[in-house]
Amino acid sequence: MAKIRHLRWGLLSTARINRALIEPLRASKNSILSAVASRSLDKAVEFAKEWEIPRYHSSYEALLADPEIEVIYNSLPNSMHAEWSIKAMQSGKHVLCEKPLTTSIKELDEVISVARNTGMVITEAFMYRHHRQTLLVKQMVDQGDIGNLQLIRGSFCYTNTRSNDVRFDPALGGGCLWDVGCYPISFARYITGKEPLEVYGHQVTGPTGVDLLYAGQLVFPGGVISQFECSFITPFKALMEITGDKGRIIISEPYKPGIKTKLIIERDGQTQTISIRGAKLYHGEVEDLENAILHGKPPQISHEDSRANIAAIEALHKSVSLLKPISLPVI
Numbered sequence: 001m002a003k004i005r006h007l008r009w010g011l012l013s014t015a016r017i018n019r020a021l022i023e024p025l026r027a028s029k030n031s032i033l034s035a036v037a038s039r040s041l042d043k044a045v046e047f048a049k050e051w052e053i054p055r056y057h058s059s060y061e062a063l064l065a066d067p068e069i070e071v072i073y074n075s076l077p078n079s080m081h082a083e084w085s086i087k088a089m090q091s092g093k094h095v096l097c098e099k100p101l102t103t104s105i106k107e108l109d110e111v112i113s114v115a116r117n118t119g120m121v122i123t124e125a126f127m128y129r130h131h132r133q134t135l136l137v138k139q140m141v142d143q144g145d146i147g148n149l150q151l152i153r154g155s156f157c158y159t160n161t162r163s164n165d166v167r168f169d170p171a172l173g174g175g176c177l178w179d180v181g182c183y184p185i186s187f188a189r190y191i192t193g194k195e196p197l198e199v200y201g202h203q204v205t206g207p208t209g210v211d212l213l214y215a216g217q218l219v220f221p222g223g224v225i226s227q228f229e230c231s232f233i234t235p236f237k238a239l240m241e242i243t244g245d246k247g248r249i250i251i252s253e254p255y256k257p258g259i260k261t262k263l264i265i266e267r268d269g270q271t272q273t274i275s276i277r278g279a280k281l282y283h284g285e286v287e288d289l290e291n292a293i294l295h296g297k298p299p300q301i302s303h304e305d306s307r308a309n310i311a312a313i314e315a316l317h318k319s320v321s322l323l324k325p326i327s328l329p330v331i
Contacts, residue, residue, distance in 0.1 A: 007293060010035040010069040010093075012060055012084060014047040017075050017098060020127075022051055024283040030290045031071070037063035060084060064091040071289065073125075074098060077166045078173025082107035089120040096289050098125045099182055100313070101306045103173040108310055112303045121292045123285075123299035124306045126186055130284025133257040133276050134190070137242070137249060141191055145265065147246025149224050152191060154184025155239045156255060157213075157231035167232065168208050175210035177203075177313055181230035183255045185316075186309050187240055188218060188226035195308050196220055200325040201316045204233070216316050256281055 009025055011018050014036060025033040034054055038044040041058035048056035057063045064072070064087055072088040074081055074097040082102040085095045089111075101124040102108040115122050128134055141149060158180070160167060167174045189195065201216030213231040220226065229237075240254035247267035258281065263274040284300075291297040315326040 005294060006030060006032045007070050007094075007290060008032050008034040008068050009071045009073060010037065010057075010063045010066060011053075012037055012063060012072050012074045012088070013076050014038045014043050015075040018047075018073070019051075020282045021073055021075075021286070024280065024286045027280075027283065028286055028290065030294060031286060035063060035066055035069055060087075064088055064093060069093060071096065071293070077169070078103050078178055079171065081173075082111055085111055085122055086114045089114050089118045089122060092118070092120070094120050094289065094293050095122040096125050096285065097122060099186075100124070100173075100178055100310055102310060103178060105307065105311055105314060108303075108307050112307075115303070121289065121299065122303075123289060123292065124301045125285050126183075126301055127282050127285050128183070128255045128257065129186070129190065129300055130288055131257045131281065132278040133251070133253075133261050133263065134187075136274075136276060137240075137251060137263065138191060140249060140265070141242060141244070142193075144244075145247065146242065146244030146249060146267065149192065149222075149242070149244050151243040152188045152224070152226040153239075153241045153243075154187055154226070154228040154254070155230070155237045156180040156183045157229060157234045157237040159235060160232040168206065168210055170209050174208070175212075175214075176230045176232045177211050177214045177216075177316060179230075179232075181214050181216070181228060181316075182309060182313060184226075184228035184230070184240065185216075185218065185312050187254060188220075188228070189305075189308060189312070191242060192220045192224055192226075194220050194222075194224075195330075196226070196312055196315075196328055197330065198325050198327050199312055199315045199319055201319045203320045206232075211320075214316070214320075216319075218312065 037057040044056035072093045196218035198219045203211040204213040206212040218226040240251040242249045250264040
């Protein structure tokens with residue numbers, strides 16, 4: 001029997017989202033969680049003790065210099081993703097980076113260039129893209145279960161009452177569009193298999209200047225329209241609704257589907273509920289990166305995919321700044 005190779009992971013920060021990745025890493029046969037880093041020694045020690053992580057580092061640089069670490073999970077604030085993902089790859093580490101991979105096309109092109117030059121794998125952590133529910137919805141649309149695609153509507157809203165949250169800091173890439181609006185945008189792009197030709201949006205901003213609520217529209221080739229809303233100031237709402245000329249698919253847990261979830265499909269005046277047995281949510285993105293590193297398989301979310309999502313979000317921000325629709329180049 002061939003010896004199983006274990007990839008040794010390090011957590012770049014003690015962010016809350018790390019908790020979602022710890023269990024999948026420990027459940028994997030190919031990965032080991034070996035270290036965590038913080039700029040605060042006390043926080044690093046506390047986090048390592050709480051989650052029984054063998055080693056801790058009191059700086060991000062120390063984690064990148066750790067010769068045993070092969071993979072970095074970058075869960076830093078949005079505006080720090082590019083800088084530290086680049087530093088990680090230049091240190092010989094592969095990277096699973098939280099979404100968004102960067103907050104600008106310029107930064108993303110730098111990340112892609114470094115990945116090519118170093119041979120390191122980096123991919124964006126959109127966990128829902130690996131779940132069986134998402135793959136099934138894509139298959140249903142592609143095989144014409146609801147006819148010709150017409151309209152996609154998505155929502156991802158919640159009430160954020162943490163006044164010191166980095167999501168409210170414009171210098172750290174805050175705002176609801178980067179935080180949760182990226183999901184319905186990504187979902188619509190994935191379902192259509194195309195990139196938007198034009199985007200337009202409106203926003204409500206808060207005291208710090210970041211968008212607290214954003215409502216937008218994307219126009220895709222063939223006349224398909226996608227409308228979405230995202231928010232930090234409204235009650236929780238997560239939904240995707242995909243409409244064709246012969247029916248509709250309603251997804252009540254589009255971004256965080258669990259082991260058991262359901263789809264509703266409406267056709268010819270009839271409603272059908274489809275039960276799906278999936279997997280634990282974050283396991284897929286860990287396995288995806290393992291396969292890319294160990295077996296050379298292309299990651300599910302390519303650099304081009306990430307680039308197109310960021311381009312759409314940049315254009316949506318430009319739209320509210322200029323108060324007009326923004327056209328995107330045809331890809």
